[in-house]
Amino acid sequence: MATIKDVAARAGVAPSTVSYVLTGSRRISDRTRDAVHAAIAELGYHPRASARSLRGARTDVLVLAVPRKPGRYRAVDGRFAIEISDAARAHGYDVLMMTEPDGVDGLRRIVRSKLADAAVLMAVRERDPRIETVLELGFPTALLGHGDEPGLPWVDLDWEAAVRFAVRRTVEAGHRHVVFLASADHEIDARRGYALHGLRGARDAARETGADVRVHPSTGAEERLGGLLRAALTARPAPTAMVVQHLVLLPRLLEEVAALGLRVPEDLAVVLVGSLPDDPVAEPLPRIELPVCRMSREVVRLAVESVGAASGAPVGPGHARQLIAPRMEPDRPVPPPPTRRPG
Amino acid sequence: MATIKDVAARAGVAPSTVSYVLTGSRRISDRTRDAVHAAIAELGYHPRASARSLRGARTDVLVLAVPRKPGRYRAVDGRFAIEISDAARAHGYDVLMMTEPDGVDGLRRIVRSKLADAAVLMAVRERDPRIETVLELGFPTALLGHGDEPGLPWVDLDWEAAVRFAVRRTVEAGHRHVVFLASADHEIDARRGYALHGLRGARDAARETGADVRVHPSTGAEERLGGLLRAALTARPAPTAMVVQHLVLLPRLLEEVAALGLRVPEDLAVVLVGSLPDDPVAEPLPRIELPVCRMSREVVRLAVESVGAASGAPVGPGHARQLIAPRMEPDRPVPPPPTRRPG
DNA sequence: CTGTTAGCGCTTTCAT
DNA sequence: ATGAAAGCGCTAACAG
DSSP, X not given: OOOHHHHHHHHTSOHHHHHXXXXXXXXXXXXXXXXXXXXXXXXXXXXXXXXXXXXXXXXXXXXXXXXXOTTOOOHHHHHHHHHHHHHHHTTXXXXXXXXXXXXXXXXXXXXXXXXXXXXXXXXXXXXXXXXXXXXXXXXXXXXXXXXXXXXXXXXXXXXXXXXXXXXXXXXXXXXXXXXXXXXXXXXXXXXXXHHHHHXXXXXXXXXXXXXXXXXXXXXXXXXXXXXXXXXXXXXSSOOXXXXXXXXXXXXXXXXXXXHTTOOTTTTOEEEEEEEOTTOTTTTTSOEEEOOHHHHHHHHHHHHHHHHHHHTSSOOOTTTTEEEEOOOBOTTOOOOOOOOOSOO | OOOHHHHHHHHXXXXXXXXXXXXXXXXXXXXXXXXXXXXXXXXXXXXXXXXXXXXXXXXXXXEEEOOOOTTOOOHHHHHXXXXXXXXXXXXXXXXXXXXXXXXXXXXXXXXXXXXXXXXXXXXXXXXXXXXXXXXXXXXXXXXESOOSOOSSOEEEEOHHHHHHHHHHHHHHTTOSEEEEEEEEHXXXXXXXXXXXXXXXXXXXXXXXXXXEEEEEEEOXXXXXXXXXXXXXXXXXXXXXXXXXXXXXXXXXXXXXXXXXXXXXXXXXXEEEEXXXXXXXXXXXXXXXXXXHHHHHHHHHHXXXXXXXXXXXXXXXXXXXXXXXXXXXXXXXXXXOOOOOSOO
């Protein structure tokens, strides 16, 4: 395997000159540069990453902290992982996955072995222990999702506004009795930002609209979903709409609704908050999608900018927090409630 | 940041001794080892990955080649990515994602910069250009999926047997007219191994069982799915069962079936091949699941073993090919066809 | 059982 | 506009 010395010898220049041609950190005459490029092409030379990062300060790698409860897989995580990897390449970075169950240990290991220049933390929770870790290590980091932490740049869908918006649109469509199906219990217990913000949005919307908005906790246990839905949907006065943030079991949920004899949307309008783009289950329903691509691009940008900022001025808190405004898919308005009292 | 020299100084030994303690490649007295460990703990020392891999031959990183058509996301890819990352850690490896649209360029770049010790290629196709690339570069590689290539270890669900099995079980349940919905056209055009093997399985099953098995190409275009299904399900004599390998649009597919006035399973038995574990859409149906965890573990094992084998004996072709036998989920037998001729 | 030392391949002063 | 040389942090001969 060719090294920089081989290239130098072949081009009749010094190794340092080859390096300068590669990094562009010094002006080189056209003649020399051409000779070097020719030698590089002839030898099929490619600089070795480990030598670069041993010498320099950078690895051009981002570490992606994927949340991982063993045996539990969330579709959204895989999707973000791949989109983030894509986005990172656009900045010249590769992405290393960190899926250790204890994210703190995993991050420590990778940071301290200098395998990456910055981290992206997925599915951030309030009082997330990974945040303490990167702050303590002084490691450049951007967050996907946000809790209440200071000092780190983040990007998130404005879940509070999203749920508020979904509820408001539902009320505007004429619904007076609305069920809000919150994120799964275990997500709330884990203090995931999006789950907590969604809850707040529902409560705010109830106050703002004056409508009857019943906030229902949800469950990750498939077998309990049926009972939960029956209780929610058969309560009196009967709800005519359901705003759903708990999307993991959506297909099952729709089955249960059908089993209760309710047609969607004639008897019950179902509005989704935070569905994944191109999800065929979500597609026919009115919804606010999770802007996966945009969030991935933004969080990578923030992480990459933190790399530079780490050795210089701290990141300004202003533009480093991206709360993305929710947007209803325009082709799916919330259908009106059934007209029970004709005339 | 502490280096091996700092540790050595603090422990009152030579740097090499610290190295030997760390790598275990030389016997060290208990006293010395304890002193070194104490110094390591006090300084919070962690070896730098770039220095290690510059010096040694290994990076302890696997590169994962994720197939990526820009704008198209397959849920199975994200799932495998995360499971593979998990499995790799069990062998002491980290996983670097490679999502470049041109997998060949991306692999070249990563291999030649020595960022990884071995590759895992996802969603292998027949005559996959990435295979030629890793062979030409002499890079240790394991494949997820298989085409017709020689010389590289792989693991795959036996899709041919899986479809054959699903069809046979369907026929055994009493069905005489069965529709097989193949993978999407574009997957077949891309010569993905699983799509082609599935097709062969369907044809074999038709021959073996003597039943009327109608192989239907499928489509990735959501808007054409309805027409396709109508044609397939309203043909005479009417099919009473459908074996589905095209799962991306499964929810949509079930909606279309319902729209045709067919109840599942009373009017039409639906059997899935290759569904993802814990998919709530698939769960109520008889199915053969894709063993994601097992495949991930196996492909990582093969990749890791190739690292050693690269500098030594070639990988024996025997145990290096893992064709996983299909298994029906035991709790979901194929329901019988409707009894149209009572008596 | 431990220390000394060369060098992996690169970048970047310092020197011309 | 280019070279020479030091050294990033580590491992593995070689030498006691």
